[in-house]
Amino acid sequence: MNPKVFFKNKKLFVYSSSFLLGILLSLSFEPFKLPFMSVIVIGTFFLVNDYIYQNLQNKKKIFFLTGLIFGFGFFISSINWISNSILQLNSDLYYLIPVPLLILPLVLSLFYALMQISNCITWSQSTSRILYFSANWVIFELLRSYIFTGFPWNLIAHSWSWSIYFMQSLSIFGVFGLSLMTVFCAASFFSFRTKQNNFMLPLIAIMVLLTIFSYGYNRVSNYEGIKSGGSLRIVHTNFDQSEKWKKELHKKMAEIGSQDLITVFPETAFGMEGIGPSNWIIGYIRNEKGEYYNSLSFNDHQYDKIKLVPFGEKIPFSNFLKIFFPKNSLLLNSMTSGNDDQFFEKNITPLICYEAVFPNFVRDRINNETELLVNITNDAWFGTFSGPKQHFIHVLYRSVELGIPLVRSSNMGISALINPIGIIDGIVVPDKISFLDAEIPKKIEMTIYRQYGELSVYFLIVLFFIIGYAIDQLFLRKKND
Numbered sequence: 001m002n003p004k005v006f007f008k009n010k011k012l013f014v015y016s017s018s019f020l021l022g023i024l025l026s027l028s029f030e031p032f033k034l035p036f037m038s039v040i041v042i043g044t045f046f047l048v049n050d051y052i053y054q055n056l057q058n059k060k061k062i063f064f065l066t067g068l069i070f071g072f073g074f075f076i077s078s079i080n081w082i083s084n085s086i087l088q089l090n091s092d093l094y095y096l097i098p099v100p101l102l103i104l105p106l107v108l109s110l111f112y113a114l115m116q117i118s119n120c121i122t123w124s125q126s127t128s129r130i131l132y133f134s135a136n137w138v139i140f141e142l143l144r145s146y147i148f149t150g151f152p153w154n155l156i157a158h159s160w161s162w163s164i165y166f167m168q169s170l171s172i173f174g175v176f177g178l179s180l181m182t183v184f185c186a187a188s189f190f191s192f193r194t195k196q197n198n199f200m201l202p203l204i205a206i207m208v209l210l211t212i213f214s215y216g217y218n219r220v221s222n223y224e225g226i227k228s229g230g231s232l233r234i235v236h237t238n239f240d241q242s243e244k245w246k247k248e249l250h251k252k253m254a255e256i257g258s259q260d261l262i263t264v265f266p267e268t269a270f271g272m273e274g275i276g277p278s279n280w281i282i283g284y285i286r287n288e289k290g291e292y293y294n295s296l297s298f299n300d301h302q303y304d305k306i307k308l309v310p311f312g313e314k315i316p317f318s319n320f321l322k323i324f325f326p327k328n329s330l331l332l333n334s335m336t337s338g339n340d341d342q343f344f345e346k347n348i349t350p351l352i353c354y355e356a357v358f359p360n361f362v363r364d365r366i367n368n369e370t371e372l373l374v375n376i377t378n379d380a381w382f383g384t385f386s387g388p389k390q391h392f393i394h395v396l397y398r399s400v401e402l403g404i405p406l407v408r409s410s411n412m413g414i415s416a417l418i419n420p421i422g423i424i425d426g427i428v429v430p431d432k433i434s435f436l437d438a439e440i441p442k443k444i445e446m447t448i449y450r451q452y453g454e455l456s457v458y459f460l461i462v463l464f465f466i467i468g469y470a471i472d473q474l475f476l477r478k479k480n481d
Contacts, residue, residue, distance in 0.1 A: 010051075010055055010056055011056065011062065014048060014051065014052060014056070014062065014066055015065065015066065015069050017044075017048055018045070018048060018066040018067075018069045018070040018073070019069045019070065019072070019073040020073065021041050021044055021045050021048070021070055021073070022069065022070040022071060022072065022073025022074035022075075022077070023073045023074070023076075023077045024037065024040075024041050025037070025038060025041040025042075025073075025074045025078075026074055026077040026078035026154075028041070028156075028158075028159035029078055029154050029158055029159055029161070029386075029390060029393075030158075030161060030386060030389035030390045030392075030393050031385065031386050031389045033159070033161050033162040034162075035162050035163070037159065038156055038159035038160075038182060038186070039182065039185060039186040039189065040186075041186075042137075042156070042182070042183055042186035042187065043186040043187060043189050043190030044190065045070060046130075046133060046186065046187040046190050046191070047190050048066060049063070049066075049116075049119060049123060049129075049133070050129075052066065053123050059120055059123075060117060060120050063116040063117060063119060063120035063123075064113050064114075064116055064117055064120075065113070066116055067109070067112040067113035067114070067115055067116030067117075067119075068106075068109045068110065068112065068113040068116075069109075070109075070112055071105070071108060071109030071110070071111065071112030071113065072105050072106055072109040074105075074109075074112075074154075075104070075105030075108045075109060076101070076102070076105040078154050078386070078390075079100075079104070079105065079153060079154070079387075080101055081382045081383050081385060081386050081387030082100040082101075082104065082382070082387070083097045083100045083101040084381065084382055084383040084387070085100070085312060085381040085382060086099075086100065088241040088380065088381050108144065108151065111140045111141075111143060111144045112140070114140060115136050115137060115139075115140040118132075118136045118139075118140075119132065119133055119136050122136070122468070124472060124475070125475070126471050126472055126474075126475035127191065127198070127201060127471055128467075128468035128469070128471040128472045128475070129187075129468075130184065130187040130188055130191055130201065131184070131464040131465070131467055131468035131471070132464070132465070132468050133183065133187050134180055134183040134184040134187060134464060135180070135461045135464040135465055135468075137156070137179070137180075137183045138176050138179050138180045138183065138457065138461060139461060141155050141156065141176060141179055142176055142454075142457075145176075145358070148310070149307065149310050150358060152175070152357055152358060152359070152394075153357065153390070153394070154390060155175050155176070155179050156178075156179040156182050156183060157170070157174075157175035157176070157177075157178035157179045157182065157397075158175070158390070158393060158394060158397070159182070160178065160182070161393045161396075163213075163216075164216070164220060164421070164422060164423060165213050165216030165217050165220060166178075166209075166212055166213060166216055167216065167397070167400050167422055168212075168215060168216030168219045168220065168400060168421065168422075169181070169212045169215060169216060170397055170400040170401045170422075170449065171219070171400055171401060171403060171421075171444075171447040171448060171449055171450075172215075172447075172448045172449060172456065173448070173449060173456040173457055173460070174359055174401050174449045174453070174454060174456075174457065175359055175397060175401070176359075176454060176457045177456055177457045177460065178212075180457060180460055180461070180464075181208055181209075181212065184205070184208070184464075185205035185208055185209055186205075188201040188202055188204060188205035189202050189205050219421060220421060220423075223419075223420075223421050225419065225441065226441070226442045227439045227440065227441055227442060228371060228405075228439075228440045228441065228442040228443075229439075229440075230262075230439070230440045231261055231262075231437060231438065231439050231440065232261050232262040232263065232264060232407060232437070232438065232440060233256075233257070233258045233261045233262070233263040233264065233435050233436070233437050233438075234264050234407055234408070234409050234415050234416070234417060234426075234428055234435060234436045234437075234438065235253065235256060235257070235263060235264060235265045235266065235269075235409055235415070235428075235433075235434075235435045236266070236409065236410060236411075236415035236428035236429070236430065236433070236434050236435065236436075237249075237253060237265075237266055237269065237410075237411045237412075237433050238411070238412055238430070238431055238432050238433060239380065239411055239412075240380060241378075241380045241381065244268070244269075244271075244378070244380065244411060245271050247271075250269070250270050250271060250273070252433060253265060253269060253270070253433065254276070256433070256434075256435050257276065257277070257280055258279070258437075259277060259279075260279070261279070261437060262279050262280075262281065262298075263279065263280045263281065263435075264281045264374060264376065264407055264409040265280065265281060265282050265283055265376065265409055266283055266376050266377060266378055266409045266410050266411040266415075267283040267294070267296075267352055267353050267376040267377045267378040267410075267411065268283050268284060268285055268294065268378055268411075269282065269283045269284070269376075269378075269409075269411065270282055270283070270284045271284060271285065272284060272285050272286075272287065274286060274295060274297040274302070276297075278298070278299045278300060279298075279299070280297075280298070281296060281297070281298040281350075281374060281376065281409075282296065282297050282298070283295070283296050283352070283376045283378075283409075284296075284297070286302070286304065291336040292335045292336060293305065293335060293336055293337075293338060294308070294313060294335055294352055294353075295338075295352075296350050296352055296374075296376060298344075298345065298348070298350070299345060301343065301344045301345055302342075303338065303342055303344050303350040303352070304336075304337070304338025304339070304342065305335075305337065305338055305352040305353070305355060306337050306338045306339075306340060306342075306355065306361075307337070307354060307355045307358060307361060308335055308337050308354075309353070309354045312381070313334070313335045314334055314335060314337065346367060346369040346370070347369050347370060347371040347372065348370070348371070348372050348373075348374055349362070349365050349366050349367075349370050349372070349373050349374065349404075350374050350376075351365070351373060351374065351375045351376075351395075352375075352376055352377070353375075353376070353377040353378065355375075356373070356375045356377075356394070356395040356398055356406075357391070357394040357395065359397070359398065359401060359454075360453065360454065362398050362401075362402070363401070363402065363449075363450065363453055366402060366404065366450075370404060370443075371404070371405075371440070371442075371443055372404065372405055372406070372407060372440060372443075373398060373399065373402070373404050373405070373406040373407070374406075374407050374409075375395050375406060375407070375408045375409075376408075376409050376410075377391065377408065377409075377410045377411070377413060378410070378411040378412075378413075379391060379410050379411065379412045379413030379414075380411050380412040380413075382413075384412065388410070388412060388413035388414060389414070391413065392408070392410075392413065392414040392416075395408060396418050396422055396424075397422070399418045399419065399420055399421070399422050400420075400421060400422040401447065401449045401450070402420075402447060402449065402450045403420045403421075403443055403444030403445070403446065403447040403450060404420055404443045404444075404450075405417065405418060405419050405420050405425075405440060405441040405442075405443060406418045407438075407440075412430075413430075414427065414430060415427070415428040415430070415436070416428065417436070417438045417440075417441075419441040420441060420442075420443050420444045421444075425438060425441060426438040
């Protein structure tokens, strides 16, 4: 195609740019985590919206399609690892790969498409569009995190995983607050126009980022790293999904369990048997009257996983579908979720796999006596490239938000001990069966996020809309004068 034709065709230019920006946004996250890439991409996408508003007709449709195309480019490039789980479950189900590889990204893209509809409604020539754009982005991140069981994966806040200092703001307003600040700063930077002398917003954005960085730098510098006095053993395994059910491997794992230290084993490490010393935290599949639970046992207590992975552990309407597909392995593997009111050790909050990526879920599970978050997982489903690395970072964020240390035991993936400010105190050798003995850090007494949760984000979203409305009224008054 002649490049001149490409640039003259305004719609083609907008759609192609949106798709490319979606792909580039994925470079902000693990395993690439390019510094400030999310700021650049979001700022450029903001300019695309400006271009549509100023140069194209039928704006609502074009806004919708740019959001859909942007989201599709982002998700197809950042969560394609999910398709690996199909082959790990059963290679004969290869024909289902288009579902996680293409259909899931398309469905998730609807959140960006609907966000763009909201942007179209609120867009204008005034600076209010920056506030609306920021608020809309985070509103739809929140919706994506809750609707249909939720999928809070690769939120904009996760693009700061390269900086322990910027991450510390999670202790104030959590992932959604950091996302809001990121989008606001990006739009403010890219709204700069020299002819209009609008230096104020870029200066405010610089001040916001400097404040966040300074807070994080001081928090990390002043962290004393006090130990709680307790120790534990973290076990890491490196079994393929087809091997991890073998009895001989279970015996090999048991040999490195400690008789004295709390020993943490990965998710479903012992297959269908949750038997072991009371000081072992064991992941296994529990069968109760034909109902299967993804469970964890410790000190005569058990915990059944509550938030099951959609289409991985829990197939919607599985009991009905079994009537028509009685031998389908996906349906046969559908599990039962645990109750919300399960009793467990008060000083330990257990989190199985996917549960730890939900900030509100984790915050709701802790209590005043919680001293340690324990996350067990089996990341053999997701290959060795981006999926396990993204999963680890999402879990690590919980420590910073809550100021509570986290221990993670994984089959494949990453096993580590994370201190209350998100620094890795110890990591287990990843490519073999191995273990690490480590002292447990003492938790930080309180964080703002632990105390108030998402209230600060809701307040900021409302404030952004109020200020945006006030700016619009002033803009209209000046225009009429």
